[in-house]
Amino acid sequence: MDTGGGRAYDVAVVGGGAAGLAGALTLARARRTVAVLDAGSPRNAPAEHLHGYLGRDGAAPAELLATGRAEAAAYGAEIRSAAAGTVLAADRAAEGGFVLRCADGSSVRAGRLLLATGLADGLPDVPGLRERWGRDVLHCPYCHGWEVRDRPIAVLGGHPLAVHQAQVWRNWSDRVTLLAHTRRPGAQERELLAALAVSVVEGEVTGLTVGAGGLTGVALRGGRSVECRALVVAPRFSARAGVARSLGLPVTGVERDGVRIGTCLEADPATGATALRGVWAAGNVTSPTDQLAAAAAAGVRAAVAISAELIEETTRQALDVHRARQAPGAQ
Incomplete structure (x- = not known):
């Protein structure tokens, strides 16, 4: 197995989205050796534009990530993508730290891990729905509400929070x-x-109707149709926690108003520290409802916490060496 030439990074960041890249940038600027392992499947890939991210509102998600990779790399972070960036599992290394096993057969060694693996959206089983996801099949009004303001909006029932969604989306349109x-x-x-x-x-929704300009409505069993330009759904948020599980870290359920909406990896909200020493987590894998800016901020907070621990470790080592040199009889 390729071990990357024997090099051990200070930190390996698993996930190349906003949280992972913000963390990598912060750590690289803190003069840490960093490897970013990016499988290349960002959650917001279906969306044409991102919103609510100060200074980049309206940018394409791929553009933001490309800029983030370039910025982190400019400070020395190594970006591994595709199979080389797809982490299958992680193990504790006998000499300390961790070994990450990747899909291309290589491995990466690092003293600390930052897990920013995000989540997967489980969508309702309605024909044609997934193909429109992130375009005119939506769930977050703060991400997409402005773009469909004042248009006819339909909320897909079948979920305990559907009425709440209708209540919220009513703020953006009086045709809900x-x-x-x-x-x-x-x-x-x-x-x-x-x-x-x-x-x-x-009536049960059996499909979507789409025209040249996008979604035009939904079809109901029996042949009836309902006009809409946006369809609001309630996805199930499932943490991408395969790497975390390989390290023995459990996932837990996430509830809103007593309704289970998905799973997440538990981590300290202030620092991102997990129950396993040496492992931090940030972004949607720990907080499914966070928007892009909040995920990036969480990546920065975790990076600062990791850097602080590394500084403390270096200080202890220096102090041990100093005391040994000052000991009676030391050469």
């Missing part, structure tokens, strides 16, 4: 429809929707 789909709203929910002038349409 809740599609009951597989779960009819209760009396109190219907009262709330009526107060907000949100209409309820019964």
Whole structure:
């Protein structure tokens, strides 16, 4: 197995999204040797533009990541991508630190790990829905609400939080429809929707209708159709935690208003430290609902915590050497 020429990095960052690259940039500027292992499957790849990221609003997600890679590399971070950046598992090294095993057969050794592996969106099983995901099939109003403001918006029911989604999206349009789909709203929910002038349409959604300009509506069982220019869904957020599990770190459920919405890797919200010494985590793998800016900030916070620990380690080693030299009888 290729071990990268025997080189051991101070830190290996698993994941090349906003959290991972922000962490890598911070660590490289702190004069640490850093390897970024990027499998190349960012969560926001289907989206044409990113929003809410100060200074880069409207940029293409791929453009932001390319810029981030170039910035981190300019300070010495090594970027490994494709099979060389796809980490299959991680192990504790006998001499300390960690060994990451990659899909191309190579391995990477590092003293510390920053896991920024993100999450996968589990989407409702409706034909044609996944193909429109991130374009006009949406879930986050703060990411996409402005772009579909004042247009007819449908919220796909069948999920306990669908009524809440309709309530939130009503802020961006007065033409919001809740599609009951597989779960009819209760009396109190219907009262709330009526107060907000949100209409309820019964019937199971069987597909989407798409025109030259994008989504035009949804089809219901029985042949009826409902006009909409955006379809709001509730994905299930599943942490990409294969590397974490290989190290024995468990994932836990994430709830909102008593409803389980997915899984995450537990980490300290201030530092990103996990239950395993030497391993930190940041971004959507730990906080599924964070937007891009929050994920990047978490990567920076984790990087600062890692750097602080490395500085403390260097200081202890220097102090041990100093005391040995000052000991009676020392040469």
